[in-house]
């Protein structure tokens with residue numbers, strides 16, 4: 001396939017930026033508009049809905065309030081957070097003109113690019129908000145986990161900005177495979193610990209039981225929560241799944257919609273990769289507002305790896321958010337808190353569960369489709385995109401690219417001129433090991449069998465009358 005097309009030139013705007021003062025002043029809380037709220041998160045001890053008072057020992061108070069907020073449709077973005085956003089927002093909305101040309105598709109493809117900051121992904125949008133509320137509360141430190149490393153990097157930047165100490169439990173396989181991520185975090189002053197570690201009870205137990213463990217996000221979460229509740233002036237922060245994170249990430253969709261309004265276009269299809277669901281929740285926010293108000297809406301597609309298929313093959317059930325079973329119970333699509341994802345799947349989409357908001361919207365048909373894609377075809381899409389559009393995508397983002405390409409090719413076959421919007425959540429500069437494996441032909445796809453999934457499902461707690 002030639003990357004060069006007819007030379008009539010680029011007659012349409014390639015990048016659309018909002019002006020700096022057009023960056024949203026408020027986040028959108030989709031939960032206030034959902035006809036069916038997600039089932040409440042429960043205290044596993046009492047099986048009663050968690051209260052702010054119960055969340056406070058773990059989370060910053062203001063974030064605990066955001067987590068449980070079902071009424072305020074819009075929340076003000078604090079001025080200090082907007083000041084920080086200025087360093088890298090607004091992010092561009094880009095017409096994938098060169099990709100369209102290579103595909104010879106009549107579809108118009110747009111992407112919202114969130115990789116233009118040192119953390120390399122959208123995660124900074126929530127990291128800076130969470131650090132801000134911790135500082136406001138007078139806390140001195142935060143703990144968190146990181147899988148592929150983007151969240152830990154984003155949190156280290158945010159904590160550095162607000163002068164907070166940060167401990168990052170990094171899933172061991174990434175710790176070993178992504179030494180440069182570690183270096184960036186340390187450069188911003190964070191302490192980085194390979195998980196499972198011997199610094200927590202949960203970690204020591206894991207290491208005793210599974211000495212060869214590569215770690216998992218679920219275990220790293222348990223460790224970070226334990227470290228937070230056992231240290232003075234310290235709370236825990238999470239980079240996805242939670243309602244507060246989707247709230248902060250709504251800035252992506254609000255900006256995307258404002259930019260598309262400027263161009264006078266509206267997406268027919270909106271595509272986002274889904275790990276814990278935060279970028280998808282963020283990108284679709286302003287458009288989901290349209291759907292829930294029964295105006296218009298794109299077809300929403302969530303894309304997940306075939307190796308960790310929580311939406312397409314998981315159960316919609318109450319489960320722990322972590323492997324150590326120390327977190328509240330959330331009703332979500334889950335593969336079971338004990339599900340051990342394949343270490344050979346690149347990137348950060350390996351969480352066993354899915355955001356309760358995304359889960360509920362999917363369950364109710366407001367998210368139209370979930371699609372699982374295999375790693376080989378994801379990297380094929382990543383390579384084509386990199387060659388056409390000049391940006392090396394993060395492997396996570398490439399899941400969305402895969403489906404955007406497939407939809408554009410379907411348009412080519414049918415002759416339909418659909419408008420496609422997808423989230424390019426990050427760049428792939430720290431994922432070169434995966435690209436190297438793809439280039440060498442040594443990359444493998446791992447798709448769990450039904451028996452593999454059954455082992456995970458067996459770890460979903462069975463509380464009487466709950467499921």
Ligand SMILES: *Cc1c(COP(=O)(O)O)cnc(C)c1O
Pocket residue numbers: 120121122123150151239240241273274275276277278279280348349394396397425426427
């Ligand atoms: C973390 C991450 C994701 C997946 O997380 P979500 O919460 O599902 O958005 C996707 N892309 C990149 C680049 C990431 O860093």
